Amino acid sequence: MPDYLPFDPNPRVPSPLPPVGSCDSQFHVFGPRDQFPVRSGAAYEMPSATWTVARQLHRTLGITRGVIVQATTYGADHAVVLDALANLNPSTGPRTYLGCANAAVLTECDDTYLARLHDAGVRGARFTRAGLGISMSPSEQDKAFARIKELGWYVKLQPEPDGIATQLAAYDNLDVPILLDHMGRADPTKGEADPNLVAILERLRRGNYWVMLSLSEKISREGAPWNDVVPLAQRLIEAASDRCVWGSDWPHPVSVKQPPNEGDLLELLYRFAPDPAVLRKILVDNPTNFFGFEA
Template sequence: MADYFPFDPNPRTPSRPAPPGAIDAQFHILGPREKYPVRPGAAYEMPTATPAALKRVHAALGFRRGIVVQTTTYGEDHTVVLDALAELGPGYKGCANALVFEARDDAYLHKLHDAGVRGARFSFRQALGAVLSKPAFERAVARIRELGWYMKIQPEQSGILESLPWIEQITDIPVLIDHMGRANADLGPERDPNVRTLSELLGRGNFWVMLSLGEKVSTQGAPYEDVVPIARALIDAAPHRCVWGSDWPHPVSKKQPPNDADLLELLYRYVRSDDELRRILVDNPSALFGYGGEA
């Protein structure tokens, strides 16, 4: 299994903190291995990233709320998410891995729901070894509908287009597309069919986008100027259905990930106003993730 770079252990304070009530729409908890065994066939394993380390990052950035997302590393066994939610406290909620629908019973799903899980992440990338069959996918969508959860989509490396046959017919549940649909920064928003397709999906009303992974979508590298027009096009397409996630601890990083303050400051360059920033970090994720009036 390949070695990947760990997160920066010294999160700096950004140029300004996140607004009060900000929500990190995606981070992961990983390890330690002796406590949370990696599932057989997992595509990757990362250096340990604990709730305590996450708290340090969030404290530096100004976050007290967020969504811990189950990785394919653990598949249907959500012990790491359940333990993290118990340790992190009431400001935090969870997102399951879709394998849980095929491998676990309704009692387990209700256990996740009671712990604060409100969505499930789907991957159609065969390399990750966590893809449901089409019949299992249809059953999972039905259960999401019954539970009142949202669907979360991890795009292919080549972009969101390859996932369309799975998701384009879904109209009655929220669907969150991760990582700006893995747009092609070399093409830019005007020429990239991924951005055009994602913008069309956003126009339907039930699709959302996470403005994350700018550091990997970028082909120019820091300070990632080539992703700013892409993010801006997506915000303009659906200003009330954009959220932001740190993707900490930055799984499958083949070079040292940036300091997390750099990524928050990249979001600051996407937006045009404080009102827009608050919408992306507070209002939109509060609605999608079911926070209601929680502070």
């Protein structure tokens, strides 16, 4: 298993704090290997990135809601997500944290297990890029799509490193909400000449496609402070401000460069959306509508 760089252990408080009710729409949690076994062939693990560290991160950032996305590290075994949801949510009242499964669970586990995930607050399934070691045959993918429809979940699609354009056709006939991760990994240097951006903008003209403003540090060709990503994000917001959400992607798995400070990433979002009303949509209203947080 390769060595990747760890997350910044000292997140700073952003200035200003985000709106009340803000949501981190993608982060991952891990745990000790003796408690949460790593699947054979896993591309990475980050046992120090526990739910307790994530909770403190969100308190520092002023974030009160979040979506835990199952890492490929654990495949179809979602014990680490179930544990985090049980500990992060209040014992009574509306959930403040929901989950997103890895799509492998839809072909590898039975209905009882899926019902357990749903009851715990899982509301979607992520189809991950091929390089992380989990893939499906066309028939398995069809089975997964059918189960998503039955459960009332959304589809989450992780782009390949060279972008999402070639992946989208397989999802176009789905009558479910679809969230495109990481701005589809469009190339910020190409503008609308990039086929990835063209493909994303075409999908955003449909009602069921959404986009996550995340992974700026890896999309950028310039590096911090990631100025080249600002026009890309603003183009996506212009296209569908009601269907954009933001995620930290903490703890930034498979990073070969030092991951950014989360305070810097949140302040980068403020540059994407300088209008307070639009920022509130991205951080509060849109996640409420897409993920189904209760009032």
